[in-house]
Amino acid sequence: MNSVTDRIKEKAFQLWLYWNSRPGLVYQHLRRHRIRPSGNLASVDHRAVRVAAIQMRLMAVTGAVEYADRVYRLARQAVEEGAQLVVFPEAVATHLLGLLPGMAEASATGTLDETLGKLGPGLRPAELLTFAGSAIRRIYRATFSFLARALGVYIVAGTAMLPEIGTPAGGTGIYNMAHLFGPDGRLLGIQKKTHLLPIEKDWGLKAGDDLHLFDTHLGKMAVPVCMDATYFEPFRILSLLGAEIVALPVADPDEYSFWKALRGIWPRVQESLVFGVKACLVGNFAGIKFTGRSGIFAPLPLTPQRNGVLAELSSAEEEGVVMATLDLVSLRELRRSSRLEASFNLPLYERYLPRIYHGMERAGRGEGRRKGGPHGRKGRQVADRSF
Amino acid sequence: MKMVVVQIQFREPDNLESARELLFSGGVRAKEEGARVLVFPPYTGLLPLRIVAGRSWSFGNSLQSLLRLYGDQLAELLLGWARDVARRFGIYVVPGTLLEPGDNGLNHRAYLLGPDGAVLGCQGQTHLAEVEREWGLSPEMELGVFATPLGKMGIAIGTDVYFPEVSRILTLQGAEVIFYLTALPAPYEYWAQVAGAWQQVQQNQVFAAEACLVGAAGGRQFAGRSAIYGPCEITLGFTGTLKQAESPIKEELITAEYDLRRLHQIRTEYPLFAQLNPALYQRYFPQVYRLSGGGRS
Numbered sequence: 276m277n278s279v280t281d282r283i284k285e286k287a288f289q290l291w292l293y294w295n296s297r298p299g300l301v302y303q304h305l306r307r308h309r310i311r312p313s314g315n316l317a318s319v320d321h322r323a324v325r326v327a328a329i330q331m332r333l334m335a336v337t338g339a340v341e342y343a344d345r346v347y348r349l350a351r352q353a354v355e356e357g358a359q360l361v362v363f364p365e366a367v368a369t370h371l372l373g374l375l376p377g378m379a380e381a382s383a384t385g386t387l388d389e390t391l392g393k394l395g396p397g398l399r400p401a402e403l404l405t406f407a408g409s410a411i412r413r414i415y416r417a418t419f420s421f422l423a424r425a426l427g428v429y430i431v432a433g434t435a436m437l438p439e440i441g442t443p444a445g446g447t448g449i450y451n452m453a454h455l456f457g458p459d460g461r462l463l464g465i466q467k468k469t470h471l472l473p474i475e476k477d478w479g480l481k482a483g484d485d486l487h488l489f490d491t492h493l494g495k496m497a498v499p500v501c502m503d504a505t506y507f508e509p510f511r512i513l514s515l516l517g518a519e520i521v522a523l524p525v526a527d528p529d530e531y532s533f534w535k536a537l538r539g540i541w542p543r544v545q546e547s548l549v550f551g552v553k554a555c556l557v558g559n560f561a562g563i564k565f566t567g568r569s570g571i572f573a574p575l576p577l578t579p580q581r582n583g584v585l586a587e588l589s590s591a592e593e594e595g596v597v598m599a600t601l602d603l604v605s606l607r608e609l610r611r612s613s614r615l616e617a618s619f620n621l622p623l624y625e626r627y628l629p630r631i632y633h634g635m636e637r638a639g640r641g642e643g644r645r646k647g648g649p650h651g652r653k654g655r656q657v658a659d660r661s662f
Numbered sequence: 663m664k665m666v667v668v669q670i671q672f673r674e675p676d677n678l679e680s681a682r683e684l685l686f687s688g689g690v691r692a693k694e695e696g697a698r699v700l701v702f703p704p705y706t707g708l709l710p711l712r713i714v715a716g717r718s719w720s721f722g723n724s725l726q727s728l729l730r731l732y733g734d735q736l737a738e739l740l741l742g743w744a745r746d747v748a749r750r751f752g753i754y755v756v757p758g759t760l761l762e763p764g765d766n767g768l769n770h771r772a773y774l775l776g777p778d779g780a781v782l783g784c785q786g787q788t789h790l791a792e793v794e795r796e797w798g799l800s801p802e803m804e805l806g807v808f809a810t811p812l813g814k815m816g817i818a819i820g821t822d823v824y825f826p827e828v829s830r831i832l833t834l835q836g837a838e839v840i841f842y843l844t845a846l847p848a849p850y851e852y853w854a855q856v857a858g859a860w861q862q863v864q865q866n867q868v869f870a871a872e873a874c875l876v877g878a879a880g881g882r883q884f885a886g887r888s889a890i891y892g893p894c895e896i897t898l899g900f901t902g903t904l905k906q907a908e909s910p911i912k913e914e915l916i917t918a919e920y921d922l923r924r925l926h927q928i929r930t931e932y933p934l935f936a937q938l939n940p941a942l943y944q945r946y947f948p949q950v951y952r953l954s955g956g957g958r959s
Contacts, residue, residue, distance in 0.1 A: 470937045484942050506865060506938060507826035512946045515953050532900040542861035546826055575853055582853045616954035618789045622803050624827060624948035631834040632940035632947065 289406075292374060296410035298417035300339045305347060305421050312427035313354045316458050319492050321603040326360045326520070326550075327353030328569040330588055330595045331433075332558040333366065333526075335373025335382050339414040342370055343421075350422050350430065352596045360429045360493055364556035364569075365451070365501050365526035368415040368435030375407060386562035401449045401479030408438040408449070416454070416462065424460030429491060431455050431498050433524040433554065434468065436480060449480050453498040453524055455489055464489050468500035469509060474528065486512055494519040494603050501525045504539040507546055514547035519603055521549045526556035531566035531591035541583055544572045548610050550601045557592050566591040571599035576609060663812050663922070665699035666692040667871045669888040669907050669914040670758075672705065672879035674712045681709045682743045685757060688915065689747040695917045698777075698812055699754045700747070703875035703888070704770070704820060704843040706758025707740045714739075720881035726798035730763045737762060745779035752777045754812060756841050758873075759787075759819055767800035772817045772843055774808050783808035785817035789825045805831045813838040813869075813922050818862075820844060823872075829862035834935070838922060840868050845875040850885035850910035860902055863891040867934050869904075869920040876911050885910040890918040895928050 315325065329349045336342045346363070353361045373379040381390040391398045404411075412435065419432035432454040439448045451468040467483025468475075486509055489496045497518040503509045504523055513521060523540050544551040555567025570587030572578075578585055585599035668688045675681040685702070692700045711719050714732050719725060729736070737760050744757035755775045761768045770787035786802025787794075805828060808815045816832035816839070823842045832840055842859040859872040874886030889906040891897075897904055905918035929935075 469939050469942050473933075473937070482939055484939065485945065486942070502937065505934070507830065508939075508943050508947075511826070512943075512950055515946075515950045517953075532894070534900045534902050535894050537856075538861065538864040538894065542857055542865070545857040545861075546824065575851070575857065581851060583857070614792055616951075617795075618791060618821065618825070619951050619954065620788050620801050620803070620825075620827075621948060621951055623788050623801075623805070623831075624951060626803065627805065627831045628827070628947045629944060631831060632938075632943045635834065635935070635938060636940040636944070 292407065292410040295374065296339060296413040298413055301343045301414060301417040302421055304340045305343055305418075305425065308347065310347075310351075310422075310425040312425065315354060315357055315359045315428055316492065319359070321494065322605070324359060324493050324520070324601040324603060325357040326552050326571060326599060326601055327356065327358035327362065328552050328554040328571055328597050329353060329361060329363045330555050330557055330567070330569040330590075330593070330597070331364050331367060332594050333369060333556050333560045333565060334558060335379035335560070336370045337373045337379055339418075342414055343418045345370070346418050347422060349594070349596060350426060353598065354426045354428055356596070356598050358428060358598060360431070360496075360520070360522070360552070362431040362522040362552045362554040363419075363433035363524060364554040365434045365524035366436065366556055367433035367524075368411050368437070369560065371411040371414055372403070372407060374410060375403075382561040390561040399479055404436050404449050405438050411435060412437050419454065419456050420460040420462065423456035423458060427458045429455065429458060429493060431522040431524065431554075433556075434500055449478075450483060451475065451480055451500060453500050453522075455496070455498055457491070463491070466498045466500065468503060470502040470506060472502055472528070486516070488513065488516045488518055496520045496522065498522045498524070501527070501539075504543050507543065510543040510547040510549065514549050518549055519606060520552065520601065522552045522554070524554050525567050526565050527567045528563045528565055530564065531568070536567060536591075541572055545574055545583060548574050548606070548613065548615060550603075550606060555591075557594065569595065569597050571597060571601075573601070574606070574609060577602065577605055663699065664695055664697040664917060664919050665701065665871055665890060666695055666697040666915060666917045667701045667873045667888045667890060668703070669874050669876060669886075669912075669916070670703050670706065671877035671911070671913040672709070672875055672884070673877065675709060678710055678713055678739065681713075681739070684709065685743045685747050689751040689753065689755075691915055691917075692753050693751045697753065697917055699756075699871075700751075701756045701841050701843075701871045701873045702758035703873040704759040704772070704845050705761075705875055705879060707736045707760035708880065710739050711736060721797050721879075722881070723796075723798060725761070725880070726763070726768055729761050729768060733761065733763045736760060741773060741775075741781070744773070744775050748775040748777055749779040754782075754810060756817065756843070756873075759843055761799070764800060767798045769802060770794075770799055770819055771802075772819055772841070774815060774817065776810065782810065783815075783817075785819065787819035787822055788828060789821045791821045794821065805835070807832055807835045807837045809836075816840045818842050823858040823862065826862060826865065829866050829868075833866040833868055838868055838925060839920065840870045842870055842872040844872055844886055845879075845884045846886040848883035848885035848911070850887070855886060859889070860891055864894060864902055865934075867893050867925065867929050869922075869925060874907070874910075876913070888914065888916055890916060890920070892920065893925070893928050895932065896921075896924045
């Protein structure tokens, strides 16, 4: 059990964190930049929606002001090029773990285990995020809300790994959540990541169990997160719900490979007929190397080179901003003419999908295991044809 | 295990022996390569149609009436040849596809034959493009997986390659190897092909053979590069492709090894399906498809 002294120290530190994460710090600092509204949303033409994907380097920052400056610099660059929607990468709030004393130095040189070990013996990532979550949330939201309003654009503020509001301190309800801010600075919605990396499960994160659609002046938007694009299901659902622009914050903890990277948003855009905006986190943090090339993708017929790419950064490791113009009118026409819906086979889906997913869920709970596990069902075998 | 994929330039033979020879030459090559699986592209069942019917044909409404007359004979020919090839060379054969007249139109079907010549399984095309509906094709409502000593095998025909539901259902029923039999419209588009079988392989962690029909057939032009695929992690340079035909318009035969142990290893090391979210899907599937206002029901 912690001693009284330890508890007093912890309480004092929490108060220090609270004081140093007050939104006023962010607002006061950003006001000094005398940001003028861009006017980029003054008129919206669905034939020419300007979107930007930010590629941002992950590095621990030690204060709210430094964080706000880093975000502002990239957002301003995008907005100056006409962006009406700016998409930031996954885990952009992770920078703020640098608020914790020693974290910036430890994360620059050590592995994740070593970094956590220096903060406290046996400390788990979920515990760390629970402890620091409130302070991170305040700075993160204040920064993006202020910038969306000041610049007058929509901002997908990447994601933040945070305790769900209402989760008791010390609980384990940590989600990786994308945030969408409107041009008036309001938080329009949150999308929890629905497919976690194995490492995120190990960290104690939880997966969301719903998908959301956001009706904006720029079209119907969705913001699934990174691994959600590995599987066709989220994009199929969102597309059928009406999504036209799908923003995807990404943090890929792997060496870059063109073909491995192609497995995410690119095929999802092709099979679901949506625009895709992928924003990648890059850099080294706590021994993990993040790579990726931010880009903006479209169904093949809507790209000049019929390769599904409207714009893509060339570097998988450097910061940058990539821009493209989306023609939603052409997308809607493509959807109408492709008549994808006429090809769907509802009886087939009704017959198989509930059963195979239910089987997986049962297998996941350890129920009803058969030989061969979830892959164990034997397919139809037919008798020999005689001639 | 090794498989051979034959990329056929559709040309109507002058006699039945020439059509039979097309299948047998694939068998010979499979034997030479030490392959155990031989895969052909779709519409091979139409190769002898002009000879059997004594008149030319084209894809369209007239095809259905022609096949009501000669469909059984075409099936007998193709499956008979395939049975002989399978037996003679002791291999598994997917001899392309047949268009079989059914109650609601033409069923587009592929068969898997074992080394003893027995039909191990039959798979119909489940999703149709608009043009295929105009030809009178009817979608089928079943997806099966066939257990063999060379792995659990599934088949996807034509347009099914572009519907991820098909490969997901096959894989979650146990498929380890999927045969995609495709006739992609010409002119050739590399990225349109990548958006098909290659990406299905990646999101399902399976091996696959894509057998493409090329050239002119029934008044249509087709182009594609047949290929053998695997998950990026177990292919050289992470390309996800074990072998691919050089030309999208010429006849070619490709061969590659597939190693089920490596597939099982990558499924263990990176259990892609462990991250699926069935609770989420059950919330939306299949009713969300009705929102599109379409679909066959």
